[in-house]
Amino acid sequence: MKNQYSQNWQTLVAGILAALVLLIGLNSFIIITPGQAGVISILGKAQDGGLLEGIHIKPPLISVVDVYDLTVQKFEVPAQSSTKDLQDLSARFAINFRLDPIKVVEVRRKQGTLENIVSKIIAPQTQESFKIAAARRTVEEAITKRNELKEDFDTALGERLDKYGIIVLDTSVVDLAFSPEFSRAVEEKQIAEQRAQRAVYVAQEAEQEAQAEINRAQGKAEAQRLLAETLKAQGGALVLQKEAIEAWRQGGSQMPKVLVTGGNSNSSIPFLFNLGNLQDTSAPQ
Incomplete structure (x- = not known):
């Protein structure tokens, strides 16, 4: 009985010692993974030299390792x-x-x-x-x-x-x-600049329209001048006759009331008469 009790006690002590050895063994090293760094402190005092990735031995039970993340x-x-x-x-x-x-x-x-x-x-x-x-x-x-x-x-x-x-x-x-004051000032400045740009655009548009009117007037005057010169020159009567024929066609090919014709082949002044009047005189009374 006494020997059995002694054996049990020895087994218990051996188990405790094995546990202590395992605990001390596990606390005797530290693994630092990539992207980390460790600082070992012994009895509360940080030791020089950081622990980089890998396995490091440290004093068991009396040391602590603080691990820092080195990633971004x-x-x-x-x-x-x-x-x-x-x-x-x-x-x-x-x-x-x-x-x-x-x-x-x-x-x-x-x-x-x-x-x-x-x-x-x-x-x-x-x-x-x-x-x-x-x-x-x-x-x-x-x-x-x-x-x-x-x-x-x-x-x-x-x-x-x-x-x-x-x-x-x-x-x-x-x-x-x-600041709100500056934001309002910026907004007002932008509005003023937009209005100024709009005014410039309107002025430019008016100037372009005025120039277009001038160009149209000049073109019309030039056309009239050329027509007058053509009429003064030899063959002007033919031009008038051509204009009359074009007007006749544009009117639906109906007989116009006013017919333009030359008095003779050498005359430069066209002869005009009203066909409507002739029709009125020829009608029975």
Whole structure:
């Protein structure tokens, strides 16, 4: 009985020891996957040298490994500023960034979590960078030279975040808004420009119409001049006869009441008589 009790106790102790060995073994290494970096802390103190992808040995039970995502992170950050001409300007930036694996230990010591990095580093530095870019130009230049505004912002933000171990990959302006007063001024200016352009168009249209009238009048006068010269020249009577025949045809080929004919072949003055009068005189009384 006593031997059986001793054997059971030894089995229990062996099981506990095996469990402890397994637990210690599992806590003696850490696997860092691609796109991650780890920072090992022993008794609460971060150790130099970040842990990159692979298997790493660490002291069991007394160490903790904080793993950071090194892939591209995206956050939208609002910012407000005043322009060179003291107009209020607000924007929202979409910022793509990632952590520098070489400086991940410094990030762990100074900023801690990714949430702290965004709220305590990226957001205020975005605000300051936007102030620098906006203060260099007027509000109209911020509209017409938006690319230059973004370039100044990118330069200022990249320089400020680099010292924190944050690499800025790209930024984009999600929204750019102005004060209500400036928006109304822009709208009124656009309306005035549209009205001015409409007035210019109407003036040009009137000028073109007037020129067309002049051209038509000149053309008509030139035609009359040429006709007069033709009538004065030899053969003018033939022209009048031709005009009479054309008028006759256009009237439906009916006998006109007024017939134009030459007195003789050598006469330059046409002879006109009214056939209607002849018909009236020939009718029985």
